[in-house]
Amino acid sequence: MYSARLHGGPVIDIKILVTGGSGLLGAGISQLELKNHQIFFGYNNHNPELETYLKIDVTDNRQVDEALVRVSPDVVIHAAALTDVDRCEKDQELAYKINVEGTKNIVNASKKSGSSLIFVSTDYVFSGDSGDYRENDETKPINYYGLSKLLAEKEVQATHGEWCIIRPSVIYGSTPAAGKVNFALWIINKLRKREQIRIVTDQWVSPTLNTNLAEMILEIAAKKQIGIFHLAGDSQVSRYDFAIEVAKIFDLEESLIQPVTMREMSWLAKRPINTSLNVGKAKRYLRVKPLEISEALSHLKREMESKTKR
């Protein structure tokens, strides 16, 4: 059983299954120092070989059903997805299979096992034309990744009675996960090696520290909150300004960061201009608050330092 007091929040006592547990958000959840907890993590290709991890390929109906019967969780946090935006554009069939059909499998199995469902969606369900998006603003994805996640959202809402959809934006954290580094770690690694990096000035997001996101999601799980929540960092910044802030907090050379525009990037899928999220609802409903950028990066720094000391 999962039992912990989150930042002065409620003591919760529930069993949780996280799909995509080997990914960046999964890493954030596993990093929280929770006492007497019982959280199970699903992986697909990256097996951490730890007792609480089990293989769940979400596209395999039988595997999903068996995992849900075996774990019988109170809450499923469905985070597994094909998250590579260009890969989704190139291989739309695969993106549909994992992001939409995989979600259908999770929705059906969690309904059967009586588990409530938290679906982890994305800021990319929005067009990016205006930014500062609220939960009920019009969705209008401009690439296939965003579309597949929106179709999955609709599946969750139509089929599962006890659902919560959460939308983060550009997640980062202190460790590589699912075989890759994240945006913040990549910046830190490059600048530490004194390599120049090119970062776009014309894309605005709400960067989200994985452990902060994890705590907010666990509070939602504990409260069995229903509805849509924008759970992201409490700062709306361009990717370039984020990189500058990273350099400042980590005492790295800012001049190595070269400003470029999206037109100069050789991305396959179109990227929305401004998918920054309004986190007012999360601030009103949750005890764990979305962190503002310098606070979150200071947390990240401490997390990285405590790892090197171990």
Ligand SMILES: NC(=O)c1ccc[n+]([C@@H]2O[C@H](COP(=O)([O-])OP(=O)(O)OC[C@H]3O[C@@H](n4cnc5c(N)ncnc54)[C@H](OP(=O)(O)O)[C@@H]3O)[C@@H](O)[C@H]2O)c1
């Ligand atoms: N990263 C971001 O910036 C961001 C921003 C907004 C929203 N999101 C959403 O947040 C969620 C978590 O993202 P993340 O950054 O933690 O992702 P991630 O690090 O890219 O990891 C993806 C996870 O999905 C799993 N997965 C992929 N295909 C699978 C399959 N067929 N069956 C089961 N698991 C499968 C991977 O497992 P293996 O590695 O073991 O194969 C991995 O655990 C996703 O739903 C994503 O859409 C992410």
